[in-house]
Amino acid sequence: MPKSNHSGEPSSHEKIRAQFITQSRLKSYLSASSGDLPKALELYDWNNNASGAVLSTTTMIEIAARNAMDMQLTLWAQKLNATTDWFDLLKLDGQGAQAISVQSQIKQLVNEKPVAER
Numbered sequence: 001m002p003k004s005n006h007s008g009e010p011s012s013h014e015k016i017r018a019q020f021i022t023q024s025r026l027k028s029y030l031s032a033s034s035g036d037l038p039k040a041l042e043l044y045d046w047n048n049n050a051s052g053a054v055l056s057t058t059t060m061i062e063i064a065a066r067n068a069m070d071m072q073l074t075l076w077a078q079k080l081n082a083t084t085d086w087f088d089l090l091k092l093d094g095q096g097a098q099a100i101s102v103q104s105q106i107k108q109l110v111n112e113k114p115v116a117e118r
Contacts, residue, residue, distance in 0.1 A: 017041060018040075
């Protein structure tokens with residue numbers, strides 16, 4: 001748990017900060033700090049920093065997993081002697097095929113426009 005920089009009355013800055021955090025969100029921090037707004041805001045900041053660290057780690061894991069899957073699927077496509085990317089070999093349901101078709105049409109329309117109009 002973070003250490004308090006001060007105790008007592010919240011500063012005007014802390015009061016303003018608290019106005020921009022919803023009461024339902026701030027309530028748990030105030031409860032954990034026995035109603036001490038400066039301590040509640042320190043807990044809020046600590047939680048924000050901890051969440052950022054977790055998100056950063058999660059992002060790295062997601063990228064590593066995605067890259068590992070891509071490598072394996074690329075090898076699979078090569079074993080099939082495919083001349084295309086692995087994702088072009090996948091069988092899509094009707095909705096997936098329609099989404100690819102729409103994206104392809106959009107890309108074609110964008111590429112047909114003169115550069116000045118893009």
